Amino acid sequence: xxxxxxxxxxxxxxxxxxxxxxxxxPRAMPGNPAEALxxxxxxxxxxxxxxxxxxxxGLHEHEPIWNQYLQYLGxxxxxxxGTSLAYYPASVSGLIGTALPWTLFLVGLSTIISFVIxxxxxxxxxxxxxxxxxxxxxxxxxxxxxxxxxxIALACLYLIGYLWGVFPISGAYxxxxxxxxxxxxxxxxxxxxxxxxxxxxFTSVGYWAVNMRNTTITxxxxxYVTMAEAKGITLRRILLRYAGRNAILPNITGFAMSMGFIVxxxxxxxxxxxxxxxGNLLFQAVQQEDYPLIQGILMIISFSVxxxxxxxxxxxxxxxxRVRVGGNQ
Amino acid sequence: MTDNTVLRVDSLWVxxxxxxxxxxVVQDVSFEIRRGEILGLAGESxxxxxxxxxxxxxxxxxxxxxxxxxxxxxxxxxxxxxxKALRHIKWKKVSIVAQSAMNSLNPVLRIRSQFDDILQSHxxxxxQKNFARMCELIEMVSLSAEVLDAFPHQLSxxxxxxxxxxxxxxxxxxxxxxxxxxxxxDVIVEREIxxxxxxxxxxxxxxxxxxxxxxxxxxxxxxxxxxxxxGYLMEIGSVQEFAHPLHPYSRALLQSFxxxxxxxxxxxxxxxxxxxxxxxPPGGCRFHPRCSxxxxxxxxxxxVWEAVEGAGDQRVRCxxxxxxxxxxxxxxx
Amino acid sequence: xxAASPSSTxxxxxxxxxxxxxxxxxxxxxxxxGVGLLLAFVLxxxxxxxxxxxxxxxTGFSLGASPSPAHLLGTTRSGQDILSQLIWGTRPSLDVSxxxxxxxxxxxxxxxxxxxxxxxxxxxxxxLATNIVLxxxxxxxxxxxxxxxxxxxxxxxxxxxxxxxxxxGARVIRAQTLHLKSKDFVKxxxxxxxxxxxxxxxxxxxxxxxxxxxxxFFTCLYAVVTVASLQFLGLGNINxxxxxxxxxxxxxxxxxxxxAWWWFLPPxxxxxxxxxxxxxxxxxxxxxxxxxxxxxGP
Ligand SMILES: Nc1ncnc2c1ncn2[C@@H]1O[C@H](COP(=O)(O)OP(=O)(O)O)[C@@H](O)[C@H]1O
Ligand SMILES: [Mg+2]
Numbered sequence: 036x037x038x039x040x041x042x043x044x045x046x047x048x049x050x051x052x053x054x055x056x057x058x059x060x061p062r063a064m065p066g067n068p069a070e071a072l073x074x075x076x077x078x079x080x081x082x083x084x085x086x087x088x089x090x091x092x093g094l095h096e097h098e099p100i101w102n103q104y105l106q107y108l109g110x111x112x113x114x115x116x117g118t119s120l121a122y123y124p125a126s127v128s129g130l131i132g133t134a135l136p137w138t139l140f141l142v143g144l145s146t147i148i149s150f151v152i153x154x155x156x157x158x159x160x161x162x163x164x165x166x167x168x169x170x171x172x173x174x175x176x177x178x179x180x181x182x183x184x185x186x187i188a189l190a191c192l193y194l195i196g197y198l199w200g201v202f203p204i205s206g207a208y209x210x211x212x213x214x215x216x217x218x219x220x221x222x223x224x225x226x227x228x229x230x231x232x233x234x235x236x237f238t239s240v241g242y243w244a245v246n247m248r249n250t251t252i253t254x255x256x257x258x259y260v261t262m263a264e265a266k267g268i269t270l271r272r273i274l275l276r277y278a279g280r281n282a283i284l285p286n287i288t289g290f291a292m293s294m295g296f297i298v299x300x301x302x303x304x305x306x307x308x309x310x311x312x313x314g315n316l317l318f319q320a321v322q323q324e325d326y327p328l329i330q331g332i333l334m335i336i337s338f339s340v341x342x343x344x345x346x347x348x349x350x351x352x353x354x355x356x357r358v359r360v361g362g363n364q
Numbered sequence: 365m366t367d368n369t370v371l372r373v374d375s376l377w378v379x380x381x382x383x384x385x386x387x388x389v390v391q392d393v394s395f396e397i398r399r400g401e402i403l404g405l406a407g408e409s410x411x412x413x414x415x416x417x418x419x420x421x422x423x424x425x426x427x428x429x430x431x432x433x434x435x436x437x438x439x440x441x442x443x444x445x446x447x448k449a450l451r452h453i454k455w456k457k458v459s460i461v462a463q464s465a466m467n468s469l470n471p472v473l474r475i476r477s478q479f480d481d482i483l484q485s486h487x488x489x490x491x492q493k494n495f496a497r498m499c500e501l502i503e504m505v506s507l508s509a510e511v512l513d514a515f516p517h518q519l520s521x522x523x524x525x526x527x528x529x530x531x532x533x534x535x536x537x538x539x540x541x542x543x544x545x546x547x548x549x550d551v552i553v554e555r556e557i558x559x560x561x562x563x564x565x566x567x568x569x570x571x572x573x574x575x576x577x578x579x580x581x582x583x584x585x586x587x588x589x590x591x592x593x594x595g596y597l598m599e600i601g602s603v604q605e606f607a608h609p610l611h612p613y614s615r616a617l618l619q620s621f622x623x624x625x626x627x628x629x630x631x632x633x634x635x636x637x638x639x640x641x642x643x644x645p646p647g648g649c650r651f652h653p654r655c656s657x658x659x660x661x662x663x664x665x666x667x668v669w670e671a672v673e674g675a676g677d678q679r680v681r682c683x684x685x686x687x688x689x690x691x692x693x694x695x696x697x
Numbered sequence: 698x699x700a701a702s703p704s705s706t707x708x709x710x711x712x713x714x715x716x717x718x719x720x721x722x723x724x725x726x727x728x729x730x731g732v733g734l735l736l737a738f739v740l741x742x743x744x745x746x747x748x749x750x751x752x753x754x755x756t757g758f759s760l761g762a763s764p765s766p767a768h769l770l771g772t773t774r775s776g777q778d779i780l781s782q783l784i785w786g787t788r789p790s791l792d793v794s795x796x797x798x799x800x801x802x803x804x805x806x807x808x809x810x811x812x813x814x815x816x817x818x819x820x821x822x823x824x825l826a827t828n829i830v831l832x833x834x835x836x837x838x839x840x841x842x843x844x845x846x847x848x849x850x851x852x853x854x855x856x857x858x859x860x861x862x863x864x865x866g867a868r869v870i871r872a873q874t875l876h877l878k879s880k881d882f883v884k885x886x887x888x889x890x891x892x893x894x895x896x897x898x899x900x901x902x903x904x905x906x907x908x909x910x911x912x913x914f915f916t917c918l919y920a921v922v923t924v925a926s927l928q929f930l931g932l933g934n935i936n937x938x939x940x941x942x943x944x945x946x947x948x949x950x951x952x953x954x955x956x957a958w959w960w961f962l963p964p965x966x967x968x969x970x971x972x973x974x975x976x977x978x979x980x981x982x983x984x985x986x987x988x989x990x991x992x993x994g995p
Contacts, residue, residue, distance in 0.1 A: 048829070049828070049832055052829050053829075053833065056833075060841070060842065060845065061845055164427060177727075177973055177977055180972070180973075181918060181921075181922070181969050181973040181975070182922075182965065182968070182972065182973075183922045183926055183965065183968055183969070185925075186925075186944070186964075186965030186968065189944075189948070189953060189961055190962070190965065193953050193961075197953065197954070197956070245980075249983075258462055258464050258467040258468045259468055259471070261423055261462075262468040262469075263470070264454075265421055265423055265454055265455065265462075266455045266459070266485070266531070267450075267452065267453070267482070267486060268485040272484075272485060276470070276473065276481065277470055280470075280472050280473075281470070281471065281472060291832070292831055292832070292865075295832065295833060295834040295836070296836070298834045298836070302836065303836075303929075303930075317837070317840065317841075321841075321844040321930070321932070324844070329841055329844060332837075333837060336834050336837050337833060337837075340832055340833070341832060344832050354472070355472060356471070356472055356474075356517070357471060360515060360518065
């Protein structure tokens with residue numbers, strides 16, 4: 036439990052740091068982007084939007100920066116992320132609220148599937164170390180590792196979506212459907228999610244497989260695995276309870292560290308497939324220079340990544356008794 | 365082979381694969397262990413003791429190395445068995461207490477589940493019976509049954525070692541191999557564990573291959589002792605025979621430890637020079653570059669594993685062993 | 698491994714190890730293919746003026762033509778030769794990835810060694826910063842920062858990427874520094890009162906050559922992909938010819954929907970191959986330094 040307390044404190048610090056970066060970043064940019072905005076929208080800005088920009092970027096030079104910061108924090112505490120410029124008068128939190136569930140659904144599911152597949156492939160590779168399967172997989176993954184997400188997404192979209200034409204290539208559900216909890220709507224949503232999630236799985240599975248392979252190889256050389264063999268323990272038990280259980284631990288830590296990468300890749304995938312999640316929203320915001328929205332999305336994504344990290348930490352502490360139960364060491 | 369022999373190793377060799385090709389780290393090793401006997405195996409670090417232990421239990425993975433020769437466990441040749449047959453013999457006939465018993469327990473499983481894994485793998489599925497057996501064993505090594513519910517990291521080094529010994533005795537094996545079981549422990553705990561082992565061995569009558577770099581310890585606890593150097597056995601004989609060892613290396617090794625009962629003034633005397641590099645061993649007798657009795661022939665002729673006539677099963681691997689006692693009497697040393 | 702002979706100093710020992718390792722890099726097949734690929738790209742970049750069939754910016758060809766003997770990869774919607782663009786695009790892609798790799802590596806090495814060497818409060822602070830940056834979603838941060846800076850140059854983008862991707866390297870380098878610090882020759886140097894910079898440069902750095910190199914190539918891989926992603930999104934300099942900007946214009950002109958595979962497949966393949974070159978070198982070094990990942994069997 037001491038371990039989890041320490042992690043919680045870390046995440047609180049990290050979150051405060053994120054908010055602070057979020058606050059200072061636009062102010063530290065050369066050529067205040069807010070001024071560019073003012074000149075772009077000029078008199079067309081209404082008071083609410085003006086206020087939103089003001090808080091995001093601190094137009095009022097006479098206000099001390101410390102006050103601006105406190106004001107910004109106060110707004111955040113009320114869940115107020117300002118007003119969007121591009122989708123005026125929609126609020127930033129409202130826009131994010133609509134997009135977030137789609138991202139959680141797509142990225143969460145694909146990541147879990149990819150993690151599980153990768154762990155299985157990696158274990159088999161390690162056990163057949165140097166064999167045909169291992170050689171093929173390591174070579175194959177070296178390449179999937181190296182290709183940009185968005186290009187795999189494009190290729191997927193072109194080959195499967197466009198040439199073959201079996202799966203829908205954009206959006207989260209057909210435009211003519213009204214979101215309900217009916218079976219046909221759910222089916223429609225799943226069909227739309229297939230290509231983007233295939234892309235995410237395809238590009239990230241290699242990461243888990245290669246890592247799991249390497250940690251398993253290291254674990255297989257541990258004394259307790261050799262001793263398990265000496266004890267005549269069945270191969271299945273050795274693989275699952277001795278090698279697997281221990282080899283997966285560093286991967287869970289790795290999971291936390293890779294969340295940033297995963298989310299980044301997922302964002303690009305969303306953009307290619309016009310999937311209505313946070314990534315796509317961010318892309319729209321960037322194109323239309325909707326700074327309050329950009330800032331809000333950055334914050335929410337950072338927060339989600341921290342939350343995912345925390346989940347990984349809790350999982351880790353459940354799987355490793357050295358963390359869960361104190362002891363002599 | 366007589367009924368009295370538990371293990372007979374014949375012309376055992378082991379190669380490890382390295383970047384520059386296979387290297388031979390164990391060569392022409394032959395010895396026997398009798399029922400109820402403790403055989404001590406001594407030698408400097410790197411001489412191949414652990415490799416012998418692993419080869420005898422077929423723990424050298426095919427990706428790591430290869431082995432040859434015969435390893436007879438009673439009427440079965442371990443070196444020839446297939447994987448399946450091997451698994452059923454393992455732990456029932458021969459068990460190991462590893463060199464690094466500190467790391468030989470799975471860190472994420474409770475001691476109890478680790479006992480259970482062994483029992484279940486060998487077809488013993490009755491949970492109540494299994495638990496009773498564990499308790500019995502744990503108490504036998506002077507621990508309380510609570511230990512069963514602990515994770516390895518919650519136990520001290522000595523406790524872990526006791527658990528490892530308890531596990532090794534699970535199926536009443538004929539032979540228990542102990543690879544430096546006390547090296548990582550402090551002197552007091554070492555003494556406790558050694559007397560524990562002796563007590564259990566007397567009680568159950570299993571044989572022990574006790575590996576240690578501490579010849580002194582072996583002379584105190586074993587019935588017979590074998591000396592290993594550079595992958596070869598150099599000498600084997602009873603503890604009594606080792607009062608006057610025949611091989612120059614045995615003597616040097618003996619002298620590098622303080623004599624039993626020696627007082628502070630008697631300091632350790634190391635053997636000058638370095639152990640051989642297995643990738644590039646010296647020709648002839650492996651020990652000749654460091655031997656104070658070496659002749660020209662020692663560098664070219666490989667000495668055979670020669671029985672010392674008239675002296676039980678004492679054997680020695682030295683072409684000059686007959687001449688040396690006289691020499692050392694004249695003080696040319 | 699044989700013990701260092703008594704006559705060699707630790708630095709000589711380290712150098713010999715470095716040379717030994719160096720001579721082992723080439724036999725390693727992964728690293729060898731990686732280095733070969735990388736050299737091929739370097740050659741392509743250097744010889745671009747010679748190899749390229751046309752000027753990459755010339756717009757006078759027929760518009761949106763499919764591949765033909767005259768234009769092996771067809772032309773863009775605005776009438777440029779795609780093959781020529783692809784060849785010239787090698788330059789900025791190589792450039793920006795190597796620059797980013799270097800900057801990131803410098804930051805990672807500086808912070809990692811500093812934290813490992815000094816310990817105490819400075820270490821704590823540096824590691825806290827490292828762990829925070831580590832969990833930040835770096836691509837998102839890079840997208841946001843480059844959108845704040847309109848039309849960021851390649852060098853700016855290199856700096857932005859470096860700013861968000863140094864923690865991976867810093868962590869392993871710190872761990873390795875701590876490990877080296879427990880070695881006798883470093884202990885001796887510290888005990889003899891040598892100043893920290895000397896210890897870092899002469900005792901520690903030479904002993905983590907492979908780690909630093911692996912980290913460098915890993916960042917290069919990350920940079921190629923990230924820069925291409927940014928350009929694909931229309932951030933950064935999309936008017937200069939680069940693989941990412943070719944993809945941007947291809948996507949902007951709906952190349953996919955008109956089935957112009959020759960426009961968007963080749964640049965992606967090029968990015969992937971360059972990335973794979975870096976990945977292969979990185980894996981190769983990893984396998985050389987982690988003996989357990991090496992198969993030495995028959
Ligand atoms: N997995 C391995 N690969 C290559 N060489 C090894 C391996 N294990 C041990 N060796 C080498 O084999 C020799 C004998 O080692 P070992 O049997 O562990 O000696 P001891 O137990 O007597 O200290 C040593 O030179 C050691 O370096
Ligand atoms: Mg040993």
